Amino acid sequence: ILLTQSPGTLSLSPGERAALSCRASQSVDYNQVGWYQQKPGQAPKLLIYGASARAAGIPDRFRGSGSGRDFTLTISRLEPEDFAVYYCQQYDDSHITFGQGTRLQI
């Protein structure tokens, strides 16, 4: 399953709301979609799994939604530390793929 993220780059200011999109080439069974945040020189960090469940310790300003082929990561009230690259990921039939990423910049 191919994942296409949009937009490629999103320019916003602290305090604003961000909406990042991830579209799958076919329906993802059981909505097994996750979202990761990656900062320069660091490994990706899991934010959301199962399309909408937050991983432990993730602030509630991060919200995942969607089903089937279309999924969204929403970040309300952007904090300075939220500016990073975000990747969606899917799991289906013992295969895992990632999107190409959305860069969220100030």
Next chain:
Amino acid sequence: QVQLQESGPGLVKPSETLSLTCSVSGNSVASGDYWGWLRQSPGKGPEWIGTIHHSGIAFYNPSLNSRVSISLDTSNNQFFLVLTSVTAADTAVYYCARDPNVAYFLNWGRGALVTVSS
């Protein structure tokens, strides 16, 4: 707190074999978790390489399947990646990671840069 650490050569010659070790602390590779390898080329998204469970279940990225093997050493709490016949396209930062439920990578190592060059 689970910690993972990749180790291995940082430079591999074309056509040779890339071998990496992931040392795990704070959890046992013989637990119910899955353990995976991923890589990331500069400016690109992560690419999943493969995942293994101590029961012997292993599954791999179809694009690498013929060249990749992942194994476990429960006595030393490590798991391993072997990638054969490497080319420049295999140059990347390689990560090992813990997957609690076969679908998502919750804990990651810091990554190891491997360059394929003569």
